[in-house]
Amino acid sequence: MYTIKQEVDARGMACPGPLMELVRMAKKAQPGDVIAVISSDPGSIKDIPAWAEKVGHRLLEVIELDNRARKFVIEIQARKPL
Amino acid sequence: MKPYRILIVGGGVGGTLLANLLVRRLRPEEAQVTLLSRDGEHVYQPGWLYVAVEDEEETELSRPEKELLRQEVFFLHDEAERFDLDRRQVWTHSGERVPYDMLVIATGSRLDLDRIPGLREGAHHFYSAVGARNLQHALRAFRGGRIVIGIGGMPFKCPVAPLEFTFLLDDYLRRRNLRQQSEIVYTFPIGRCFPIESVAELAQRYLDERAIRTEFFFDIDGIDPERRRISSLVGELEYDLAVIIPPHRGAEAIIASQIGDEEGWIPTDRYTLQMEGVEQVWVIGDATNIPISKAGSTAHYQAHVVAERITAFVRDQEPEAHYDGHVQCFLELGEGKATLLDFNYEMPPSPPRPSRFYHIAKKLFNRAYWYLIPPGRI
Numbered sequence: 001m002y003t004i005k006q007e008v009d010a011r012g013m014a015c016p017g018p019l020m021e022l023v024r025m026a027k028k029a030q031p032g033d034v035i036a037v038i039s040s041d042p043g044s045i046k047d048i049p050a051w052a053e054k055v056g057h058r059l060l061e062v063i064e065l066d067n068r069a070r071k072f073v074i075e076i077q078a079r080k081p082l
Numbered sequence: 083m084k085p086y087r088i089l090i091v092g093g094g095v096g097g098t099l100l101a102n103l104l105v106r107r108l109r110p111e112e113a114q115v116t117l118l119s120r121d122g123e124h125v126y127q128p129g130w131l132y133v134a135v136e137d138e139e140e141t142e143l144s145r146p147e148k149e150l151l152r153q154e155v156f157f158l159h160d161e162a163e164r165f166d167l168d169r170r171q172v173w174t175h176s177g178e179r180v181p182y183d184m185l186v187i188a189t190g191s192r193l194d195l196d197r198i199p200g201l202r203e204g205a206h207h208f209y210s211a212v213g214a215r216n217l218q219h220a221l222r223a224f225r226g227g228r229i230v231i232g233i234g235g236m237p238f239k240c241p242v243a244p245l246e247f248t249f250l251l252d253d254y255l256r257r258r259n260l261r262q263q264s265e266i267v268y269t270f271p272i273g274r275c276f277p278i279e280s281v282a283e284l285a286q287r288y289l290d291e292r293a294i295r296t297e298f299f300f301d302i303d304g305i306d307p308e309r310r311r312i313s314s315l316v317g318e319l320e321y322d323l324a325v326i327i328p329p330h331r332g333a334e335a336i337i338a339s340q341i342g343d344e345e346g347w348i349p350t351d352r353y354t355l356q357m358e359g360v361e362q363v364w365v366i367g368d369a370t371n372i373p374i375s376k377a378g379s380t381a382h383y384q385a386h387v388v389a390e391r392i393t394a395f396v397r398d399q400e401p402e403a404h405y406d407g408h409v410q411c412f413l414e415l416g417e418g419k420a421t422l423l424d425f426n427y428e429m430p431p432s433p434p435r436p437s438r439f440y441h442i443a444k445k446l447f448n449r450a451y452w453y454l455i456p457p458g459r460i
Contacts, residue, residue, distance in 0.1 A: 010373045012407055012427030016241045017277030021373050023301060024236035041430075043279050050273055054299045055315050079315065 093119030226263030227322030235329025
C-alpha cells in the first residue's frame with residue numbers, strides 16, 4: 001500500500017497539462033514520496049509512463065476513475081548519478 | 083444600507099479590469115471598489131519578449147495604473163503584507179489596515195531566481211523588464227556560439243513564450259548574419275516541445291525547418307556559471323548564452339499569511355473562482371492553484387466571471403457565471419507567422435494553419451491592449 005503525499009486534479013487542463021504538473025510535483029518531492037495526477041487527456045496514457053521511465057520514477061498504478069479520467073500514481077525514485 | 087466594501091488586491095490584468103467592470107456594473111450606493119496595488123505602473127508583460135529580440139522600447143510597455151482605472155475606483159498605492167481573512171482586513175506595507183466585505187486576490191506571480199543554483203548568475207531571461215533589457219544587451223554583444231533555452235521550474239507564466247522566444251531568436255540571429263555561427267538548443271522537461279500534442283507537432287515542424295536542436299526530458303536542476311554548463315536529470319549541456327525561464331511563486335503576502343500552499347498559490351474553485359472554504363473571497367489570475375495556463379488572458383476571462391458573481395452577490399441574486407477554463411493566446415512561429423491557441427476545460431486547442439494574419443493580429447493586439455482590456459471593452 002502507499003499513501004499519496006500530493007495530488008493534482010488536472011482534468012480538462014490542456015495547458016500546461018497533467019504531465020507538466022507531474023514534473024512540478026516530482027521536482028519538490030523526496031525519494032520514496034508518492035504523488036498522483038488526475039488526467040482526462042488521452043495522451044497521458046502514453047506520455048506519463050514514458051516520462052516516468054525516462055526520468056527513472058516508478059509508475060505504481062493507473063486507476064480508471066470514469067470513462068474519461070485516470071489517476072496516475074507515481075513513486076519518486078532517487079536520482080541516478082549522471 | 084451601507085455600500086459593500088470591495089477590495090481588489092493586485093493591479094495586473096485581472097485586478098485592473100475587474101475594478102473597472104465592478105464600478106461600471108454597481109452603483110456607488112451598492113459598492114465602493116478599492117484597488118490596492120504595489121505598483122504605480124501597469125505593465126504589459128507580453129511585450130518583454132519583444133524587448134529582448136526586437137528592440138521594443140520598454141517605455142511603451144507601461145502606463146500609470148491610475149490612468150487605467152475609472153475615476154470611481156479608489157486606488158491605494160501600497161503593498162499588501164498580510165491577509166487577515168478571519169477579521170476581513172488586509173494589512174499593508176506602510177502599516178495601514180484595509181477592511182473589506184468582499185475580497186478579490188489578484189496578486190499574480192513573482193520570480194524565484196534563487197530556487198535553482200547558479201540561475202541568477204549564469205542565465206538570462208525575459209520575464210521582467212530588467213531581465214529583458216539585460217538579455218537584449220547580451221544578445222547585442224553575442225557574436226556566435228550556443229544559445230540554450232530552457233525551463234527552470236513549473237509553473238511559469240505564458241507557457242508558449244519559450245517557444246516564441248526561440249523562433250524570434252532564430253529570426254534575430256539571421257537578421258544579424260549570425261545564424262551560421264550559432265547553435266540554438268531548445269530544451270523542454272517532457273518528451274516533446276510543448277505539453278499539448280497538436281501544438282507540439284506543429285511547433286516541432288517549425289523547429290526542424292529552422293535547424294533548431296531540441297533536447298527533451300531536460301528538467302534543469304542547476305547551472306554552473308563558471309563552466310557554463312546546465313545540468314538536468316538526463317545530462318549536461320554547455321552554453322555560451324543561456325535563456326532559462328525562472329521558477330515562479332505566488333505573492334509573499336500569501337505565504338506569510340498562510341492562505342495558500344507552500345509555493346504561494348491559493349486553493350481556488352475552478353468554476354466559481356471562490357477561494358476554497360472562504361466566503362466572499364475570490365481569486366483570479368496567476369494567484370490561483372488551478373492547474374491552468376498562468377496568462378493574462380486567463381485573468382481577463384476570470385475577471386468577467388468574478389464581476390458577474392460579485393454583482394449577483396451584492397444584489398442578493400443567484401450567481402450564474404462560471405469560469406469554463408477559457409484561455410486564448412497567440413503563438414509566434416517566426417518569419418512573420420503565428421497561430422492561435424483557443425481552448426477551455428472541455429475543448430483542447432486546435433491551432434489554425436500558421437499565417438501572417440495571426441502575427442499581425444498579435445502585433446496589433448500588443449498595441450491595442452491599453453484600449454481594449456483594462457477598460458473592459460472586450
